[in-house]
Amino acid sequence: MQKDFEERYHLITAVKDFESLRVAFLGRKGHVPSLRAQIKTLPTAEERKQLGARATALQRRVEDGINALRLELEDRAIAKTLEQERADIDLPVLDQHELGALHPVSLIRNKLEQVFQRLSFSVLDGPDVEFEDYNFNKLNIPDHHPARDMQDTFYLQNYQRLLLRTHTSNVQVHAMEQHSPPLRVVSMGRCFRCDNDLTHTPQFHQIEGFVVDNGISFAHLKGMIDVFLRALYGKELATRFRPSYFPFVEPGAEVDIACVACGGNGCRVCKQTGWLEAGGCGMIHPNVFETLNIDSESYTGFAFGFGLDRLAMLYFGVDDLRVLFAGQDEFLSQFPTHLQ
Numbered sequence: 241m242q243k244d245f246e247e248r249y250h251l252i253t254a255v256k257d258f259e260s261l262r263v264a265f266l267g268r269k270g271h272v273p274s275l276r277a278q279i280k281t282l283p284t285a286e287e288r289k290q291l292g293a294r295a296t297a298l299q300r301r302v303e304d305g306i307n308a309l310r311l312e313l314e315d316r317a318i319a320k321t322l323e324q325e326r327a328d329i330d331l332p333v334l335d336q337h338e339l340g341a342l343h344p345v346s347l348i349r350n351k352l353e354q355v356f357q358r359l360s361f362s363v364l365d366g367p368d369v370e371f372e373d374y375n376f377n378k379l380n381i382p383d384h385h386p387a388r389d390m391q392d393t394f395y396l397q398n399y400q401r402l403l404l405r406t407h408t409s410n411v412q413v414h415a416m417e418q419h420s421p422p423l424r425v426v427s428m429g430r431c432f433r434c435d436n437d438l439t440h441t442p443q444f445h446q447i448e449g450f451v452v453d454n455g456i457s458f459a460h461l462k463g464m465i466d467v468f469l470r471a472l473y474g475k476e477l478a479t480r481f482r483p484s485y486f487p488f489v490e491p492g493a494e495v496d497i498a499c500v501a502c503g504g505n506g507c508r509v510c511k512q513t514g515w516l517e518a519g520g521c522g523m524i525h526p527n528v529f530e531t532l533n534i535d536s537e538s539y540t541g542f543a544f545g546f547g548l549d550r551l552a553m554l555y556f557g558v559d560d561l562r563v564l565f566a567g568q569d570e571f572l573s574q575f576p577t578h579l580q
């Protein structure tokens with residue numbers, strides 16, 4: 241019996257073959273149980289003892305043998321895999337674009353983060369899924385206010401008063417709820433609107449910046465916008481402020497930037513106007529301060545919200561916003577892997 245086991249044992253080359261060997265020797269009708277069944281048929285105690293010892297020895301041999309061989313075969317399988325998957329360190333290094341690179345909007349986002357950190361701004365994050373209160377109500381846009389129609393909103397099905405934020409201005413509310421002035425905050429991230437044309441996409445990015453302190457004026461706002469645009473584009477750029485209405489600021493303005501691609505002469509990027517609409521800004525409305533328990537007699541503040549994608553378009557001279565989101569390798573591989 242033991243010889244039979246040794247012969248079959250040495251033929252085994254794969255872990256899966258163990259099962260039939262185990263069943264043949266240790267299974268209910270296997271050799272070991274049948275040896276044990278014979279014990280009681282033997283006439284003398286000595287014979288029964290001997291057969292019992294043989295059965296036990298065989299059982300141990302089978303169990304130990306199977307365990308040892310299983311380990312050995314597993315080791316062999318691992319060694320084979322390692323051999324097959326061995327890294328060839330002599331392979332040529334891949335081109336940076338084959339390795340993957342940051343998206344142009346991420347490049348601009350990272351660069352702006354550095355610029356604002358140097359200006360002592362705190363960089364905060366805000367949630368993409370937001371309460372209506374933070375996106376609208378606490379920003380002086382009450383229920384049924386017509387200004388809500390200007391930001392075609394995606395609401396979450398089955399969740400009352402939850403939406404995909406339409407702008408990064410929600411961060412103003414979170415920051416002013418959690419921290420007392422003075423505040424210098426910048427935040428960048430995804431926004432969502434039911435919008436889709438040459439210059440609007442359903443998902444886009446904004447940068448929000450705001451400062452709350454004693455004696456902050458519109459002059460500080462204009463100065464800050466000039467400073468960060470100069471730092472981003474590496475040159476002085478003309479800006480144009482057009483009076484505009486945002487319920488959370490007073491006064492409010494829209495900001496156009498002179499087209500970087502043509503220097504303001506008119507081209508495809510700026511649709512021959514020489515200007516590109518980049519965002520909104522203004523002095524934070526006293527109602528917003530009062531809602532957030534900030535004394536509007538002591539503090540004033542400015543805020544601005546720009547389209548990051550627009551800033552990226554202008555930076556790289558892209559004339560169609562939608563290609564930024566098309567995920568085409570041919571387009572994306574034209575960009576540098578990092579900005580200075």
Ligand code: FA5
Pocket residue numbers: 391406407408409433435436439440441442443444445446486489492517518519520521522543544545546547548549550561
């Ligand atoms: C706002 O979103 C205000 N929260 C900005 C603001 C902040 C005003 C602080 C005052 C104080 P507006 O809806 O105009 O404003 O959007 C700002 C910019 O976001 C636009 O100029 C544009 O650059 C970008 N933007 C808006 N909608 C889209 C869209 N669907 N696709 C791409 N960019 C967009």
